Amino acid sequence: MLESLSSLNLIIVTIVICSAYLVRGMAGFGSGLIAIPLLALMMPLTTVVPLVVFLDYIASASHGIKHRDAIQWKELLPLLPFAVIGVLAALYLFNSIDKEILRIGLGGFVLTFAIYSLFSFSPKVKASTIWTIPAGGMGGLIGTLFGTGGPFYVLYLKFRGLEKTQFRATFATIFLLDGAGRISGYAISGLFDLDLVKMIAVVIPLMMIGMLLVGRYTPLCHNRRFNVPLVYY
Secondary structure, eight states: OGGGSOHHHHHHHHHHHHHHHHHHHHHSOOHHHHHHHHHTTTSOHHHHHHHHHHHHHHHHHHHHHHTGGGOOHHHHGGGHHHHHHHHHHHHHHHTTSOHHHHHHHHHHHHHHHHHHHHTOOOOSSOOOGGGHHHHHHHHHHHHHHHSOOHHHHHHHHHHTTOOHHHHHHHHHHHHHHHHHHHHHHHHHTTOOOHHHHHHHHHHHHHHHHHHHTTTTTGGGOOHHHHTGGGGTO
């Protein structure tokens, strides 16, 4: 896989990964929506999605451990059963649907969410827990198919009114738990071949650079300012 990329493509991959995880290091989310659509222009979706999911898993583990006292389990646990259903459904579709159709589906999802972002709003009251069904189900489904299920979890937690540290820790833990299921599914499906392992080894340092660049900025980010990127990711 690495051998097939041109020098220009390698530079673009470097910029994309660093930028995506710079955003994740600051906000705790958003890397998938940035990295996957751009990397899918140069590599197969069956490589890009497991790659970014694996990187997100590492990032989520570091955030979850760092802020474990702030994890809101009462908000997280109701999401998990529906997330598991979504993951299982997506693993079936991932191995059944033509890869070009998946690529078109990814483009459609990104465009749809971009349009939504133009008209998004801040909630006046807390959302009902009934929204755990679509949030968990679609988070698991879209997260496994396209690696971009974060917006569904983000929106649910946003509408539940979590403050900055609680949000980041809870969101990271959700990805830590359902990410383990996704990665296991990809491995069982044979997607973690030698080429993908080599790619992961190369981009992990780039991910770490992106996240470390904002290590000193995040504690200075107030709740009001922190809420702005929730609209977009």
